[in-house]
Each structure stands twice: as structure tokens, then as C-alpha cells.
Amino acid sequence: MNVVLDRAGLDELVDVLLADGYRVVGPTVRDGAIVLAELDSPAQLPAGWGVDVEPGRYRLRRRDDAAVFAHSAGPQSWKQFLHPARQRLFTDDGPVEEAPVRYAFLGVRGCDLAAIATLGTVLRGSAYDERRAGLLVIAVGCTEPGGVCFCASMGTGPAPGPGYDLALTERLDDRDHRFLVETGSDAGASLIERVVHRVATPDEVDDADTAVRAAAGRMGRQMPSGDLRALLRESRESPHWEEVAQRCLTCGNCTMVCPTCFCTTTEDVTDLTGEHAERSQRWASCFELDFSYLHGGSVRTSGASRYRQWMTHKLSTWYDQFGTSGCVGCGRCIAWCPVGIDITAEAAALAAEGPRDA
Amino acid sequence: MTHRNRQLQVGALARVEGEGALHVVIADGRVEDTELRIYEPPRFFEALLQGRAYSEAVDITSRICGICPVAYQSSAWNAMEDLTGSDVGERIAALRRLLYCGEWISSHTLHIYLLHAPDFLGYPDAVSLAKDHRDRVECGLALKKAGNAILEQVGGRAIHPVNPKVGGFHRAPTNAELAPLAEQLRRAADHALDTVRWVAGFEFPDLELDHELLAAYDADRYAIERGDLVTSTRVSFPVRDFLDHVVERQVPHSTALHAQLDGRRYLTGPLARYTLNSDRLSPRARQVAAEAGLGPTCRNPFRSILVRAVEVVYAVDEALRIIESYERPDPPAVDVAPRAGVGHGVSEAPRGLLYHRYEIDAAGLIRAATIIPPTSQNQAAIENDLRRVVQANLTLDDPALTALCERTIRNYDPCISCSAHFLDLTTERR
Amino acid sequence: MTSLAVWKFASCDGCQLTLLDCEDELLTLAEQVTIAHFLEASSRVLPGPYDVSLVEGSITTPDDAERIRDVRAQSKTLITIGACATAGGIQALRNFGDVEQFRSVVYASPSYIDTLATSTPIAAHVPVDFELRGCPIDKGQLLEVISALLVGRKPDVPDTSVCTECKRRGLTCVAVADGTPCLGPVTHAGCGALCPSVRRGCYGCFGPMAGANLPALTGQLRRSGVDEDVIGRMLATFNVTAFGAVDDASK
């Protein structure tokens, strides 16, 4: 059964989660962007804020309504909570025990929901499992895709796939500001029972469905159709990599903002006395020169080979390694690349080179 | 060995910031010459500023001295804002003063504990001092750390802060971000008071100097980050007239330039500030100064360590006051549109007045820059003090006299990095 | 016990001050090593040879060019600290100007001043075992290098972009979100992305990272409307020679 929350109901939902001891993570405006951060109050949601996004360019924009979820992916992804940028692993005293955290993620889009699952496959057997186990997900159906979004062509959105406890679709019109709710779990269902809601009219349900479906046609970007996995496999020696390398800074931003890039480097350190040793890990990037270091030198020294590694991993070898695509179509790598390199455009360029003898 | 004709040699002056040498000639029982020889290689900042944008002076001049970068930054933005007539408003001004307090706390504490106190207690350095007085040194380090914490939180970095700019800051900290500082500063206040009491117990040789004094002056507060100028003969003048009063000249033995005030030797720095402005200190600073035996003025350079300790108490008080009444400036900076002309700025570096003058062209580029750091202003005074100290202590043997000379120099915490840099002592007794 | 010496050449003292800014570690360090020569902090000077020498500053006088050879001869491991020592520092701007004219701007009678026409990094004079970047160096990195040296570990001082640190901190990119020119993508990591953390563009204190693609960045700056002169000045600061070398190599 579909129900509806109004804005006050959404706020109540956040308050209930906070009262239940969840750390509620959701979108909020900070330093010129809509970031993901722990919310102390629903008032911190980015009501009335939208974004304009292009390759290498992101701007906050005031909307002429009070929508809270009408923005596309920002500078961070949910991985910073589930797979933190830096983790202490152990000290001389044994493993670093993490106090279990119960996160409630508010406003997870289809692409990001898929990314959480993708990371779950890759990081199975690590601390990710526990962090994810306690997670409550409130997804949102996307009605307002951004200039660099292409989830529709990756099959991860605009409607969120499975894996959520609740999914909201935000609608604003002359009548009211409402959130159509679908429940995806018992936990979600019982949450809804605790906040003021009403039953959705069939029109409202239709309207929400239509809006989400229409979003699929308004994506700012699109992956070329065809077998990307084979395309990349067969493009290893394409001259195009050299061309991208002219533009690519090898700065690693694309990997850091990518919601599925999982790579880490371990650090074993001691203090000045040498009496305390510990190990931690930090996000790494295949754009780092040392990433592929072997005694005597790095395997991938050229920018071309590093960009090739990244893109090939996302679109092709990920299937070999983990059975799915590594790219979910959120568009972050395009927006947050300082020079606006666009994975969809590079894929199209490779495709345009035509069939090659494999 | 006769005490009438002597020759002293000291390889390198330690525990000063930078590199230099000291040369003393004693002939017929009279001090013939004392030279503070600065051999820090010149880095030509005034020249390399030419053609740079007005906005770059803050970051570039900061690199003149890693010990007092905020002083350089402040004098630079003061000069640029003087040129454009910009007013940054009270909120930004308060944040700047807070930043500067951080530098005073950190730099003064560095000098007191790590550079100067070992002299009074007969240790070569603070590490050896810590072997016998670990608590003391730890107290000093905690105090220094509190100063650095301000620099890091407000400035983004303790050395060469990245956040300040002409017009204000790139980003103003939130109240919540400043709150932990207040916590740390409340503890630091106790350390600062302890420091005064500890230093007050040192033995201070007698020496009463008669130099002219020069300091910044602010009617409302103890001048730090800006002010007009005032002298001990109660001449006061605005910053833009600085070069009418202060003239720099080159001396053969030094890569630093020497300055004179209205043709006379003069002194800037803690003693000058205290003597001219002590009535503007916080009640707590005044009270502890009195407890420590300081009157409203102080002209004994050996007591400068005490004055510094009192200034640290004041800086901690000020920092706390500013944080408690902090209102986040929004926007964090005012627009400063450059125009052709000349701007002047001073601020009170921990070691004394720091003057900047820039000539800017219509495109906002620097055509000429003049920077007068405290150590070159004080150099003549230091040399004069040395002469008097040596003259009065001719009965000491060479090592003792040499040590006393070094101590005399350290009274000024001379920042040779600023003046160009320092110390290596040769004493000739003929 | 490992002996440590600290040396100064043309510099602002900020990098050696970083060692004294290790308030929490200084006394522990002094128990782990013998501080044998550190003029800024101690009047006790022990004779060489030294196990580890930290060298601050660039070479700008004939005397200093001699002195650094002597320091090298006395040091088992020589580590340069900071942009002056690793790249010549801001004073290397003179390399592109007329030093006679520089002298006359600063000093009325330039003949007194004995200075070279160039400011050169330590590595241009003697072999260097490890370089710590930064103007000034980062305290954490300094401690890491010393701790690593003491136990025979490879210091964890990554040679990647500032962007990686910026992103690990969860900062919002100022280049993309504010349109602020930022050198982060070509600059060696180490500061912890200080400038972006105050919504300022990185100004390159740590010099170029390994394999920096300077033309790609200057292209981006140009496209976003930054003047050629401004780009030139952005790269001509504390690491002017190092960025200059990368620029030349790309031509």
C-alpha cells in the first residue's frame, strides 16, 4: 500500500530516527555544495536548493520551490561512511574495535543504492559487512536528474532498485509538498506507522511513477549502447588512451568521488620510540604512481595506462572480478573531474573507433 | 692575560632565529667597537615583490620569516587596505587580532622557554633544561601549543597560514570550531600566569637603557595587529609618515639594513610596547606584572623575558575575550579593489614594529616595496647595549663575557631571518 | 644513539621551526636521538659525523656552496626540508631576474653584498637521500620521516596529488564548485589539503607531484578565464624552479 508523508511527516521521520539512536546521514548545504553529513535536525535538509552540474562544473542554485531532494549527486558518496577514507586496522594490542554505528541514510538515489550493493560484493569479508548490516536506507526516486547523470543507461535508476527500507518520491505542486512512500522492509513499514501519514490516492501514485519514469528521458548523459565489457577489453591498445592522457591530470579525483572505487593502501607505522606499531588503511587511487609499484618501478607509469586502468576496471574487468559493472551511472567522476573528462564521451569515442581485431 | 687588551671569538650565535656573528674589539680597557654581524644571505624580497599582484604580498612576505609570519601578513594587508581605504569591519578585525594573539603566544613562548630561559638557568638548551625541570618545559610546550592551535584553527596552518588574505579570510571559522580553542586557552591561561611567576624569579643583571622607544598605539587596546605610532618622547604620527621619521641605512658588516628614528638610535619590541602602553593591558596581565615586580615601564633589556611573559598572559586573555564574543563574519572578507597609489602598514610583530610600504599600479601590481623589520630597527640599540655590557663587565674572563654578550643579544630575540638573519661572535681585545 | 643535526641555508627558519612545533613529541624525540647540532635551539654543538642531517634553505652564496659540501661529508643520511632546500624557494625568483638590479632595490650600496645570482636547491650541489616538500614542511610528515628512519621503515610520504587528500577529507572541490583556480591536481600531497579546507585554491607549497600534467591544468585555468600572467605568477612562487622544470619538460 502506498502512503504519503508531507514535509512535516518527513521531519517527523528524521526525528524518530534520531530518537531511536540512528546517526542520520543526509544531504545538507555546506561550503558551496550539497554534501552528505550527519544531521542533527531535519531543518538541515537542503530545502529549496538545487544544483547545476556539467563536466568539471558544479554550482548550487536556489530553486523557486522548497524541494529537499531535487538535486543530483554531490561531491561525496555514501562510501565515506561505509568504507571510510581512513581506518585503523590494528595496533600492538590487537584489532581496533569499532563501536557499532547504526546509520540511517536519507536520500539514497538509485545509482547510489546500486553502488552500496556493488561495494558490498567487493568488500565482503571486511568491516564493510558490519557497517552495512546495521544500515537503514531511505531511498529517493529521482525526478530531477542532473547534467552528468546516466543511471538510466546503467540500469540503476532513476527508480531505486531493491535494498531500501523506504523509498520516497518527492512531489511539489500547487496543492502540497508530499513524499510518496514505498516500503521495502518490515523495519521501513514500522517506521512509517510511527509518523503522521495518509493513504496515497491513485492519482498521486500515478503522478509519482510518471515523474520518475520521465526522469529516465532527461538524463544529462548516456552510455553508448552495446557491450561495454567487450569494447574496453578490445580497446587496450587503442590510440585513444594517449589522447585522453593529454587532458587527464592523473589527479585521482574521479576515483575518490566514485561510489564504488574501493582501493586502499595499507600504512604500517611506528611512533618515535618504536614501541608502538599500528596498521591503518586509506583510500588509494589507481591514478597514483605508486599504486602499481613493484621493486624497481611502477607498472603503470604513463597517464594513458592509468586512465585506461580506471575506465577499463569500471566498465569491463569489474565483471571479470566481481560479476557486475563497476559503474553505476551517478556521474560524479564527470562532474568532479577538474578538467571535465567524461567517461560516457570516452566510451563513445572508443566505440566510434569501430570494431577491431581482438 | 690582561684585561686591558683582549680578543674574544664566538663561532656561531645559537638560539637566535637566523644566522649572524658578533664582533667585539677591546683596546686599552675600552670597548672600541661592537658589531652585530649579520651574514644571513639576503633573499631580496623587496625586489622580487615587484610585478607581483597586490594580493600576493600576504603570502610572499610571510616567507620572510617562519617565526612571525602573521606579522608579515598583517602589515601587508594593512598596507593594501590603507591604499584602498577599505574597512574590514569589527568582526574580521577581531578574527585577525585573534590570529595574531596566537602568534604572540606561540612565538613569545618559543623565545621564553626554548631560547632564552636556558641562559638564566645555565643550560645549553631547553632539552637539557627539561632533564631537571621537565614540568616547567612541558608547561611551556603546552602554552606554545595553545598558540599554535589558534594559528591552525583560524589561519589554517601554524607557519605561513593559508586562510588570511587582503580584505579578511578565505573562510571564517564557525563558533563551534572555535569552542575547543577556548577550552585549551583557559588551561593555557594558568600556564601563562605560572610562566610570569617563574620568570620573575630569575636573576636580572642591571642595565637601564636610554634609547628612544617606538611602538604602535591604539586608543582602545594594547596595540597588536594595527595602530598609529608613538614614541617615548610622546611624538605620535600616523603610519603613512613612518618613513619621514625612520630612515634605513646600510652598514658594511651586515646584510641587514640599520634604521634610525629622527636621527636617533631607538628600540621597538616588548620593552617599548610595555613602557608606552602598559596601561592598556588586561587587568589580569597588569596584576601579574605588578606581582612580578614590573612597574608601569621597563627599560632593562634583561627583563624583556618578563615583559614577554606578561604579554603572553595578555594575548591569552585577548584570545579568550575575542572567542567569547565571536560573531562569524559573513562574508569572510570584504572586496578590496586595488588602485594606483601607495599604502603603508604596521603591526607589532612579537619582536617589534614591522613596517610595510607598497606602491601599486593601476593594474594592481606592486611597483615598489619597502619592508622594515624589527631587528634592523633594533640593531643599533643592540650594539649599544653590548658596548655597555662589555664595558661594565671587563673583569669577566673571556668565556663568561662571551656568554653575557650572547645573552644580551638574546634579550632582543633578534629575528635574523627577518632582518636578513645571525650569530657568530668574535671579540678582539687589543 | 642516532645523532641528529639541523642546518640552515637561505630560508625563513619555518621548516626547522616545525621541529620545535612538535610540542607533544619534542622531549620524546630528544630521548631517542642526540641533538648534536641545532643552532636555533641549542648552544651545545657536538662534532660530526652525524647520522641524520636535516637541511633547510637554498644555496645563494659561494660560502654556502662550500658549506653544504662539508655538511654532506659529515652526514650519513641527508634530508632536505622544505621548498627552499628542495627547489630553491621563493628566493629563486632571482634566477629569472637580474640579481644586480635586485641588490640595488634592496640595498643602497650593493657592493657590500656577496651573493650568487641564483638560488639553487641542495640537490644541485650534493646528493640528497630524501626530500621533504612544503613551504613549510608538514609536521606529521617530518615526524613520520624521523620515526621511519629510526626503525628502518620506508617513510609513508605519498607522491600523489593534493586532490587525493582533499577528497579523503571529504572537502568540496573549490575548482569545480566555486570556479576557484586550484593547483591541487598537479601539486605533491602532504599538507592535508589545507587551502581547499578554507575554500581557497591550492597555491602549490609542496611543488609538483610526480608526473604532474601541467599543460592539462594550465589549459583548464585558461578555459576558466584565468589570465596568462596570473597563471605565470601562480606557478612562480615557492617552487618556481620545480614547476618551471616540469613546464619546460612538457614543451
Add this chain to the structure above:
Amino acid sequence: MRADPMLPTPYRVAERVVETHDSATLRLEPVGTALSGARPGQFCMLYARGIGEVAISISDAQPGGSLVHTIRDVGAVSRALHDAGAGTTLGARGPFGTNWGLESAAGHDLVIVAGGVGLAPLRPVVLGALARRGDYGRVVLIAGARGPDEFLYRDQLAQWATGDDIEVERTIDRPTSGWDGPVGFVTEPLARLSVRPDRTIAFVCGPEPMMRYSANVLIDKGVPAGDIRVSLERNMQCGVALCGHCQLGPLLVCRDGPVVDYATAGPLLTVREV
């Protein structure tokens, strides 16, 4: 609670044997619980406390929980391991990765080609073949080293060379006085070898170019790429397919390798910088 995949198990160095000027073999005994099930070709992540952790192959199949590893000193971590004397406590994680699959080669001739420290992971192949000599046809070992003193397991090699169970060819890179054996890379004796291509399984380990050349020689002789097994090396941080560093195209070398057949590895090793 989930066992932490990154937490090393303590082992003590029970014995240290110097092999060459820069290599040593350590026998490690568990301090408490032992890691179990190590198979030839697999590797462990060995941890020198506070210095770091690196991948090191199993170089002897040992009953019980002890581990034998041969380490060449090339950097900070390998130096600390190499230098670890008897009694030192180290950490170990593993065993990880694929193995040589010696059993599956039963009924075949074995051609074992080792370059330098590449002999370490191959020694258990030789020992395994000798232990069940009857299961295999001809067994050939070609070992290369930079000089006569650079061979690992010199006594063992000499001993093998005297028997009839295994044909041993040793070659050094450059002529040296006192060496009357062959000089040149391992590919030279390999090229001279006559093999029954359809009945041969090859095991190759050494520097990457050496493995490529050796594989090409074998392929030229008609040995199918799928019957040539190589042991790959990539930067490894975790050993358990979590860190991403060891990728070689579709492979995660720690999980899908290190032992991979050349039909898979060949196309990846012949493109630059994959």
C-alpha cells in the same frame, strides 16, 4: 565476530639459513594457532612489526603449522624479514592465492624454469615431483642466476643434479671464473630442450620478461599456452582481494593468481603497462 582478514598471526623464526649475499630462508613456527593448508605456489603476507608487510611465496611444503620462506632483500620490508634472526617474532597471513596444481600434471613431463629468486616458489614443485616421482614423466629443472653464488638452495641443486630423478640445468647470466657450466639466460637451455609438446606441463617463475621469453620458447616448441603455468607478481597490500593493487586486467593476482596459465596471462603481459 568476523576474523579480521588484515590481522597477522604471530610466528617465530626457528631457523635462518643464508642462501646468497642478499637472500635467506626462514623457517617459521607458530607462536599460537597456526595457519593451515599452505600449498606450493601460494604465498603468505609476512609482517615485520612496524615496518610493513609483503607477499612471500611458500618455498617448502612443511607438515604441521610451520612455514618456510626465502626472502631476497630489496627494500625496507624485505630487508627486515631477511635480517630476522632466530627467535624474532614476525606476523603472517595466508596462505593466499592459487597453487601450482602439481597433481593435475600427473602423467606429464614437467619442465620447471626458474629465474633468480623465482626458484623459491618452484622448489616445492621439485620436491613434490620427487616425492611422487612415479606420477610424472621426465622432470627437468632449468635454473638461472646472475652468478654462481646467486643460486638459492645450492646444496640441494647440486644434490638433485647428481641423481637420475631430475635433469638439472644451471645457467648464469655472465661468464665468471670458476664456472664451467652454461652461460646465458634460461631461455637458451630451454631452447635446446626437446620436449613432447602435448605431454608437457611447464612451471615458470622469475622476472616478467624472463617468463614471457620462456613461454614464447615453449609455445614455439608447440606447448599449448594453457599448459604453461606462470607465477605473477603485482603490488600487494592485502592479499585478500580487498585493496585492488594487484590488478592485472581482469585478474586480481592475489585471488586469481599468483599461478595463472599463460593462455590467460600472455595477452595481459604483452600489452604495455596493464
